[in-house]
């Protein structure tokens with residue numbers, strides 16, 4: 001009675017597997033790719049190593065928790081170190097700023113570089129923390145779709161504080177009102193992109209995203225982001241979870257609103273519970289053909305996607321850190337292009353991640369491995385080859401000016417991902433990075449629940465369902481799903 005099948009070995013699928021194994025279930029994971037981790041993957045080109053997907057690691061305790069649950073020391077599997085600088089910022093007008101993790105140093109840097117009173121920023125950070133503390137239980141830690149979530153004193157407290165949450169104004173408006181300095185507003189507007197949204201549309205409650213970084217810190221795993229997935233995979237294997245790689249699930253088999261297994265390559269595998277970690281849109285479209293896709297799933301806006309240039313660069317750049325942002329001169333136009341016109345702005349904000357700063361073996365001596373990412377619309381039959389050609393020119397032109405180099409001469413190896421590549425390699429509908437966007441104050445409620453309303457033993461985890469995308473939220477979705485299972489004695 002206690003067999004669970006999980007479809008997809010993304011971070012949420014892996015985390016759900018270990019949580020349910022820990023509760024006594026017999027768990028098998030089916031993964032279409034030849035590797036686990038989904039969007040968390042890596043590749044090498046000659047002597048350069050690149051993390052292909054996520055690059056920012058926050059809330060590492062959520063990963064550690066999976067090991068301690070199994071009475072294992074996480075340090076035997078997985079290590080990471082805290083960053084002193086969250087990010088280096090660069091603007092077209094020549095201003096720069098290092099976001100130090102040490103608050104005193106950070107506030108001084110803001111005073112020195114942007115002439116903003118430290119009190120202004122401190123007040124903003126305190127208010128963001130309050131929003132996070134008030135809402136984390138209802139929006140992040142519990143199912144939004146179960147009545148019992150709402151009968152709890154913390155949740156009632158957050159509902160009563162609704163007018164302090166800035167739900168009815170945009171993130172940009174809150175930042176303009178509270179920070180009142182254009183560089184700083186742009187810096188804090190950027191956090192909307194952490195869930196693939198626009199700061200001009202996502203509600204002001206999203207100031208809480210920066211809290212995850214400023215309060216809990218930014219971290220880098222030894223060996224790169226890919227080791228998050230690799231270490232959890234080892235934990236699964238050591239705890240008796242069977243992982244089937246290169247096994248693409250074709251159907252969830254249903255009988256009278258109950259699911260009794262899956263079909264893979266014509267073979268049936270039976271189970272008492274099915275959990276899909278696959279993008280929710282594809283789960284309905286490909287695996288649940290007899291069920292209509294819920295209306296809002298068709299209409300709800302997808303999160304942004306990205307174009308990524310993986311460049312091996314034959315030079316060391318002292319001014320760069322692990323995370324670096326080169327801002328657009330017109331942030332509003334950039335987001336209008338992405339979300340309203342489905343296009344890219346000609347002076348895009350450029351994110352450069354350089355893991356060789358912290359992991360020297362990721363690039364040959366005297367060189368750096370650049371992951372250069374620009375936010376892009378999700379795919380809708382764009383001519384990506386043409387877009388990439390233009391974008392590449394614009395990026396090189398901007399970076400040449402801002403870094404005083406001729407980048408074309410320094411690029412030793414290159415690989416390019418577009419929203420189409422991302423869709424293809426990670427099976428993410430339209431190549432979106434974070435499932436659906438949070439561009440509406442109802443987004444959290446429109447996101448698909450972690451269970452099926454009619455099929456009693458079918459559950460969902462991962463970035464395209466509640467509570468949303470990004471590694472920490474995917475780990476939370478695994479906990480929300482496993483909290484719906486009671487402990488069993490299987491052995």
Ligand SMILES: Cc1cc2nc3c(=O)[nH]c(=O)nc-3n(C[C@H](O)[C@H](O)[C@H](O)COP(=O)(O)OP(=O)(O)OC[C@H]3O[C@@H](n4cnc5c(N)ncnc54)[C@H](O)[C@@H]3O)c2cc1C
Nearest residue numbers: 008010011012032038039053054055056249462463470471
């Ligand atoms: C370029 C990029 C940059 C990002 N940057 C960050 C970042 O810096 N920090 C951060 O926290 N997050 C970031 N994210 C988001 C983060 O990577 C995702 O939210 C998270 O990894 C998604 O995990 P998931 O559990 O939803 O599964 P996914 O990673 O989406 O994996 C789903 C798995 O299901 C498998 N699958 C699909 N269909 C089938 C089938 N039919 N049968 C079997 N298996 C199937 C897929 O192959 C895949 O392995 C980024 C994402 C991308 C793409």
